[in-house]
Amino acid sequence: MIPTLELATSDRVPRFSSLWNLANPTRFLGLADRLLPWLAALAAALLAVGLYLSFFVAPPDYQQGETVRIMFIHVPAAWLGLFMYVMMSASALGTLVWRHPLADVAQKAAAPIGAAFTFVCLVTGSLWGKPMWGTWWVWDARLTSVLVLFLMYLGIMALWRAVDDPGRAARAVAVLTLVGVVNIPIIKFSVDWWSTLHQPAAVFRIDGPTIHPSMLWPLLVMALAFTMLAVALHVAGMRNEILRRRVRSLRLMEAERLDAGVETAAGAAR
Amino acid sequence: MTRAFLALVLRDLRLAARVGGSGAMGLVFFLMLVAVVPFALGPDLNLLARIGPALLWFSAVLATLIGLDRLFQTDVEDGAIDLILSSDTPLEVLVAAKGVAHWLTTGLPLALCAPLFGLLLALTPGAMLAVAATLVVGTPALTFIGAVGAALTASLGRGGLLLAILVMPLMVPTLIFGVSAANAATGGTISFLTPFLILAALSLVAIVIGTFAAAAALRQSA
Numbered sequence: 001m002i003p004t005l006e007l008a009t010s011d012r013v014p015r016f017s018s019l020w021n022l023a024n025p026t027r028f029l030g031l032a033d034r035l036l037p038w039l040a041a042l043a044a045a046l047l048a049v050g051l052y053l054s055f056f057v058a059p060p061d062y063q064q065g066e067t068v069r070i071m072f073i074h075v076p077a078a079w080l081g082l083f084m085y086v087m088m089s090a091s092a093l094g095t096l097v098w099r100h101p102l103a104d105v106a107q108k109a110a111a112p113i114g115a116a117f118t119f120v121c122l123v124t125g126s127l128w129g130k131p132m133w134g135t136w137w138v139w140d141a142r143l144t145s146v147l148v149l150f151l152m153y154l155g156i157m158a159l160w161r162a163v164d165d166p167g168r169a170a171r172a173v174a175v176l177t178l179v180g181v182v183n184i185p186i187i188k189f190s191v192d193w194w195s196t197l198h199q200p201a202a203v204f205r206i207d208g209p210t211i212h213p214s215m216l217w218p219l220l221v222m223a224l225a226f227t228m229l230a231v232a233l234h235v236a237g238m239r240n241e242i243l244r245r246r247v248r249s250l251r252l253m254e255a256e257r258l259d260a261g262v263e264t265a266a267g268a269a270r
Numbered sequence: 271m272t273r274a275f276l277a278l279v280l281r282d283l284r285l286a287a288r289v290g291g292s293g294a295m296g297l298v299f300f301l302m303l304v305a306v307v308p309f310a311l312g313p314d315l316n317l318l319a320r321i322g323p324a325l326l327w328f329s330a331v332l333a334t335l336i337g338l339d340r341l342f343q344t345d346v347e348d349g350a351i352d353l354i355l356s357s358d359t360p361l362e363v364l365v366a367a368k369g370v371a372h373w374l375t376t377g378l379p380l381a382l383c384a385p386l387f388g389l390l391l392a393l394t395p396g397a398m399l400a401v402a403a404t405l406v407v408g409t410p411a412l413t414f415i416g417a418v419g420a421a422l423t424a425s426l427g428r429g430g431l432l433l434a435i436l437v438m439p440l441m442v443p444t445l446i447f448g449v450s451a452a453n454a455a456t457g458g459t460i461s462f463l464t465p466f467l468i469l470a471a472l473s474l475v476a477i478v479i480g481t482f483a484a485a486a487a488l489r490q491s492a
Contacts, residue, residue, distance in 0.1 A: 096486070144442075151439040159422065162432050171490035172422050176436060179418055179483045183439075 084114030109237030377409025414480030
């Protein structure tokens with residue numbers, strides 16, 4: 001029987017009390033089990049609506065024709081790749097500064113999801129670039145900094161696997177994540193700071209979006225769908241990581257029990 | 271505090287100079303890279319002169335990476351890291367001392383000998399000077415960014431490859447601006463100062479952030 005922790009929340013209620021209420025892994029698992037079907041259903045529904053809007057309702061571009069529809073996958077994937085890194089950085093702060101027990105788990109679960117979205121962004125961008133620009137790849141500021149983001153994700157995932165103890169690994173990865181967070185504003189503003197082949201910002205601008213509403217709405221729906229998908233995957237990943245750690249604790253306890261059993265048997269035989 | 275800082279710098283310099291220390295290995299590796307690249311590219315001097323600054327910078331990055339392994343590893347192995355961690359002097363000061371000593375034994379010799387190795391790549395004197403200047407200003411960034419990775423992998427034992435994977439993406443901006451400055455000095459559309467000053471800024475920022483991040487990483491792993 002796995003002992004569960006109960007926080008004494010009656011006397012001290014911290015400011016971020018809802019986050020601290022979830023610090024108990026068992027309570028979080030219960031919440032995750034209840035939420036996950038809804039998140040998954042919402043993500044599936046939004047994806048269905050978004051894909052329909054992207055492929056059948058949005059008009060073809062006057063210059064690019066039907067190829068512009070790659071944008072409805074490429075741009076949300078890029079946004080989510082950045083968003084997951086920011087999520088990891090916030091979790092890293094939770095690990096280092098507040099020592100929130102689930103911040104470790106949140107960090108670890110976010111890394112592969114963010115890496116996957118960044119990879120999708122790079123691949124779809126490359127597929128879009130060949131017909132549009134005539135090249136699969138170009139070393140301009142936006143593409144280079146997103147590639148660096150992808151390499152950072154891979155480095156973070158490598159560091160997770162390098163350290164045995166999950167707590168120590170989490171703190172090491174947290175430091176690395178926070179050092180790398182400087183790349184996020186560089187990616188965002190790269191098209192403004194350098195002259196790039198990649199087109200300038202068209203949605204998140206001070207003067208407002210420059211995309212026509214008939215394309216902007218499908219894009220936003222797809223972005224929301226991808227976000228729900230990322231959140232669902234993240235919650236599922238956190239749940240899996242908590243269960244994985246419990247399995248590890250059980251294995252360690254079993255190994256200790258066998259160790260003690262062997263020793264008492266040896267002591268009794270003497 | 272200054273005495274502790276200087277004592278650690280001198281200790282590291284002495285250790286590097288003695289048998290078993292890194293000595294001039296970083297410099298020798300740098301020379302090997304510069305010497306081996308023309309075997310791969312062919313002896314066309316025009317081509318080598320055109321990409322010479324970039325080759326020297328790339329070799330500097332690799333030579334620094336190779337030498338970063340032993341920044342904290344040797345201290346972890348012989349237990350000196352415990353003395354450093356439990357000292358009265360703030361850990362950041364001591365980490366900065368180790369970084370300075372590493373730069374003095376790796377980055378600075380690289381930068382000063384780069385013009386000489388530039389001869390192998392048929393660089394003009396102007397290009398040689400530019401490469402040396404950018405390397406002097408840019409190698410502190412390489413050392414201190416690398417110190418973060420070295421601190422993260424110090425307790426891992428066989429962390430060499432992981433260190434390179436973690437640290438190379440962070441070294442990319444330094445490399446970009448270093449080569450840009452070196453190329454700008456020998457002609458081109460931008461002035462030398464623009465990327466050079468940004469490179470200097472990168473070094474200064476890296477010294478600060480690298481020191482604090484490496485100290486945080488060392489605390490977590492001990």
